[in-house]
Amino acid sequence: MSAPAAAPAGLARRLRLLSLGAAAAIGFGVSFPLNHVAVEAASPVAVAMLRAWAAAPALALGFWAMGVPFPRGRRAWGASLLLGAFSTAVPFFLLAAGQALIGGGLGGVVFATIPLIVVLAAPLLPPFPRLEARRLPGCAVGLAGVTLATGGGGEGAALGVAMTFAAAACLAVGSILLQRFPDLDPRSLTLGQVLCGAAMLTPAALLWPGASLAPAFAPLPLAAIAANGILSTAAAMCAMYMLIRAAGPASAATINFFTPLIAIVVSALALGEALSPLLLAAFALVALGAWMVARRR
Numbered sequence: 700m701s702a703p704a705a706a707p708a709g710l711a712r713r714l715r716l717l718s719l720g721a722a723a724a725i726g727f728g729v730s731f732p733l734n735h736v737a738v739e740a741a742s743p744v745a746v747a748m749l750r751a752w753a754a755a756p757a758l759a760l761g762f763w764a765m766g767v768p769f770p771r772g773r774r775a776w777g778a779s780l781l782l783g784a785f786s787t788a789v790p791f792f793l794l795a796a797g798q799a800l801i802g803g804g805l806g807g808v809v810f811a812t813i814p815l816i817v818v819l820a821a822p823l824l825p826p827f828p829r830l831e832a833r834r835l836p837g838c839a840v841g842l843a844g845v846t847l848a849t850g851g852g853g854e855g856a857a858l859g860v861a862m863t864f865a866a867a868a869c870l871a872v873g874s875i876l877l878q879r880f881p882d883l884d885p886r887s888l889t890l891g892q893v894l895c896g897a898a899m900l901t902p903a904a905l906l907w908p909g910a911s912l913a914p915a916f917a918p919l920p921l922a923a924i925a926a927n928g929i930l931s932t933a934a935a936m937c938a939m940y941m942l943i944r945a946a947g948p949a950s951a952a953t954i955n956f957f958t959p960l961i962a963i964v965v966s967a968l969a970l971g972e973a974l975s976p977l978l979l980a981a982f983a984l985v986a987l988g989a990w991m992v993a994r995r996r
Contacts, residue, residue, distance in 0.1 A: 720951070724961055749921075757929045779890075790866035801856055814989045817871045818992050821875050844985035848860065
C-alpha cells in the first residue's frame with residue numbers, strides 16, 4: 700500500500716523542484732534582455748539603482764513569507780554592507796553598462812563564467828584554499844568561450860564583455876565572502892545586501908554627471924526595470940533559495956547551465972538578436988568549462 704502512495708509524492712516533489720529550477724533559471728536569464736531594453740532609454744546607473752529598489756521590497760516580502768528575519772546586529776549589517784557592494788551595487792551597475800554595448804545573449808554567456816571565477820578567486824581570499832589543478836582545464840575552456848564570443852560581438856563588444864565579466868567577478872567574490880559568515884543566515888544577508896546596495900546606488904544615480912532619472916520613468920524602460928527587479932531578481936532569488944533548501948546547493952547550481960541559453964533565446968525572440976553559430980559555440984564552451992569545474996572526481 701505504501702508504494703503507490705509514495706509514487707505520487709515523489710512525482711510531486713520532482714515537479715516542485717523542476718518548477719523552482721525553471722523559475723530561477725528563467726528569472727536570471729531574462730534579466731539580460733530586460734537590462735538591454737532599459738539602458739536603451741536610461742543611464743546604466745539609474746537602471747541599476749531602480750532595479751535594486753524594485754527588488755528590495757519584493758525580496759523582503761518573499762523572504763518574510765518564507766520566515767526569513769531581517770539582519771540583526773552590527774555583525775550582520777556589516778556583512779550586508781560588504782556584500783551589498785560586491786553582490787548588488789557594483790555588479791548591477793556593470794551589468795547595465797555592459798548591456799548598453801552588447802546583446803542580451805552575449806551578456807548571458809559571459810555571466811555564466813561565475814563558477815570558473817569562483818575557482819580562480821577563492822585561493823586569493825582568506826582562508827586561502829588550495830587551487831586544485833584538475834579544475835584549471837575547465838577554467839581554460841570556459842574562458843576560451845568568452846574570448847570566442849567577444850570576437851563576434853561587434854563594435855564595443857570588448858568593453859561590454861569586460862564590464863559583464865567584471866560583474867560576474869564581483870558576484871563570484873561576493874559568493875565566496877558570503878561563506879565567510881557561517882553563523883549568519885545567508886538569506887538574511889542576501890536581503891541585507893540588496894538593501895545596502897540600493898542605498899549605495901542612490902547617491903551615485905542622483906549625483907552622476909550628465910545622468911538623469913527622468914528617462915527611466917518612461918513606460919517601456921520602467922516596465923523593464925520593474926520586471927528585472929521584482930521577477931528577475933527578487934522572485935528568482937526566492938526560487939533559488941527554496942531550491943537549495945529542497946535539493947541542496949549542488950543540484951541548484953545546475954541552473955547555471957540553462958540561464959545563458961534562456962538569455963540567448965529570449966534575446967533572439969524578443970529583441971531580434973541573431974542566433975549566430977559563434978555565440979552558440981561560445982555558450983557551449985562556457986557551459987562545458989563550468990561542467991568540468993563543477994564535476995566530482
